Amino acid sequence: MRLRKKYWARPELEASHIVRTDQYDHKGNWSEEFKNKNDIHLELGCGKGSFIAEKSRQNDNINFVGIDLKDEVLVFALRKVIEVRAVKAEQNINVRLMPLNIxxxxxxxxxxxxxxxxxxxxxxxxxxxxxxxxxxxxxxxxxxxxxxxxxxxxxxxxxxxxxxxxxxxxxxxxxxxxxxxxxxxxxxxxxxxxxxxxxxxxxxxxxxxxxxxxxxxxxx
Incomplete structure (x- = not known):
């Protein structure tokens, strides 16, 4: 099914601390992005984010990166991660999301x-x-x-x-x-x-x- 374009999705993604639209600038430096040396787990095609959000909640000692192609999907993953983690600041969330062609x-x-x-x-x-x-x-x-x-x-x-x-x-x-x-x-x-x-x-x-x-x- 073809997704309807949501023009508000990219601004919402870009306003978030946990979304990286400069993804190519972090190669070799993802530990610096997370500000720790914890293992990094990667979800390919994170969809609306329920999986990566719950994995993040269960594993504070692991960093997570979720990738999906469409802003219109990734914006819901962003909202789900924030909802499930329910922390005071996005900076405390061990997740990064990226729009990317795999x-x-x-x-x-x-x-x-x-x-x-x-x-x-x-x-x-x-x-x-x-x-x-x-x-x-x-x-x-x-x-x-x-x-x-x-x-x-x-x-x-x-x-x-x-x-x-x-x-x-x-x-x-x-x-x-x-x-x-x-x-x-x-x-x-x-x-x-x-x-x-x-x-x-x-x-x-x-x-x-x-x-x-x-x-x-x-x-x-």
Whole structure:
């Protein structure tokens, strides 16, 4: 569905301390942006922000960066983070949000800056000619390895079986070890799951979420 343009969204984003529209200026210096040396976790396609907001609330000792392409979506993520964190000043929130085309992500982070990546219900791009657009495709995984620490993980959730099974092979081809895998996340006993807006909607009609944790075991 095409989003209607919200001309007020960009000014609201630019007025916020936790939104970075100068994202390319922070490569190699994200610890300075957060003013600490805590691990940084990255969500690719943060949507309206319920996942990253809750992760932030649960983990004060971790920094979070959320990326989405559209201002019209990211502005709601900003509001959700502020609502969930409910702190007196945005400067105290361990989240940064960025409007960004993920194709350019390796221009934003330097080697070893990211300790975990979350990919939640990305576009499955089911047609074979479109497979390289998948955020778990080897093309993207190769880029992530440029800034993901060795020994760190990618956590991936989807409701698309074809994408899930192909992604298992993508991870293996790129030197990742599958640590955990389930075709029914909500019945798997995995206790660290944070439910996204999309996930809640489809769980309510009995649709299953598939999930894996993949660990990067070697350099490029």
């Amino acid at each position: 194709m350019f992500i390796d221009d934003v982070f330097a080697k070893d800056e990211i300790s975990r990546i979350y990919i939640n219900f990305c576009n499955p791009w089911p047609k074979e000619r479109h497979n390289k657009r998948r955020l778990t495709h080897t093309k993207f995984l190769t880029n992530y390895k440029k800034f993901l620490k060795v020994g760190s993980e990618v956590w991936f959730k989807t409701d698309d079986t074809g994408l899930f099974e192909d992604s298992i092979e993508y991870f293996k081809q790129c030197g990742f070890e599958i640590l955990f895998l389930t075709y029914d996340l909500h019945k798997s006993g995995f206790e660290e799951n944070v439910i996204t807006e999309y996930e809640a909607k489809f769980a309510s009609i009995g649709k299953k979420a598939m999930f894996l944790r993949a660990k990067l075991n070697k350099e490029n």
